[in-house]
Amino acid sequence: MSETTLPPQITDSHCHLDFPDFEGQLDDVIARAAQAGVTRMVTICTRLRNEPHVRAIAEANAPVFYAAGTHPMSAADEPMATVEELIALSQHPKFVGIGETGLDYHYTAESAGIQKQSLRVHIQAAQSTGLPLIIHARAADSDMASILASEYKNAPYSCVMHCFSSSAQLALAALDLGFYLSMSGISTFPKSQELRDIFAAAPVDRILVETDAPYLAPPPYRGKRNEPAYTALTARVGAELFSLDYEKFAAQTQANFDRLFTKVAAYKAVA
Template structure:
């Protein structure tokens, strides 16, 4: 089984085709999906998706693009919402200095609030980092000194230093379709040295479709193509990378493991 650890099933490109999207994922061997929050205000949408489909989990948080829209959501509120049995993570939150859709100081403030929430509730933080490596390293290192928390650097497209610091701090690293792109040699080099017990795969659907679907709408089924390239990069078989990344998913997102075990026993 494969897990798409990061997708956006509430986005129109996927939500309008959800039955066929989920059917295709199952046919591709993708047994679990995490639909990731971009606005806390859309909590009910994420909740409804997860409650309607046993294979779907969700997170709660504010994407850095939207930090200026939700600048003052307290950590306490994130913790309260995360108590839902199918909410398995905080985020995605972080820093995006490529688009700068929210002021950088607001992004940093909101990011630290999400770290506080992740630390308090014990759920992993899903981290968005783009063109902000220096500040990301500084904040992660500072916050980890204040108190440990679990996290994943999602859709990794940053530099080697951030990957190294992330691993040293105990974070996981998730690779998307970017790994399959012809001009992504540096990302493949980084993936090759990330410890196997820290690797995850994702789509970030509907964005970043992997080769051979690049330029088209991405969907969870396509995570199999990213997993195949990751297997080649680290010298593993497709079966090994599926087992490794799924085991890593359940280790990091331990609430998902608990939910699946409870369902099996019911």
């Protein structure tokens, strides 16, 4: 592929390259991503005991950065993270975000109290490090909006609502705090018009794109394993939502990502 025909560059802001779905296939997965224009990806560690493995993936692959935290659905099963632990991890040059953390009352409402405690630990780490918080929110809109706002009053921090698929009210609450909304494959599904409307009403300078791979593959791969290359399919839907050429929307999401994930932008500049 010649330089003149390279697709616009975009970033998969959230994937899980350490999951067994990708074992032994990362070279091919990253190569296909590059062919699609996905030249950077942030792989997310969801259990801190797996951080060394996730870190190794980032160290071994130039386009890959990473974040780490305790997923809310695992909060009751994992040791409680500490602010000090997260700050220590953040010293790695390719560690670029705190999380994913958050609240999930759809499957794990019984651990709501532990989830809230874990969420606040992660927020404090984001406040201390200046790295963006990566939020998973499902069926917990009221508590999520309340905690995000109250903690922001204590000390500002930056944040992305990853794989956003919640209510317009939570979207507005996040946007009012200066946070970002990330589009995943869910926003491309035929029955997701209400979600697309929420994104379309948001400022385009607060939109990121992601896969959440290996989950939530967009059409025509729905039901199959997702991978970073498919970020481009979601981004094309995003371009349509905002009535932008794909090239302009891709460039906008790149600028948005760099503004939020400042450590990635700085790493790119000195690498």
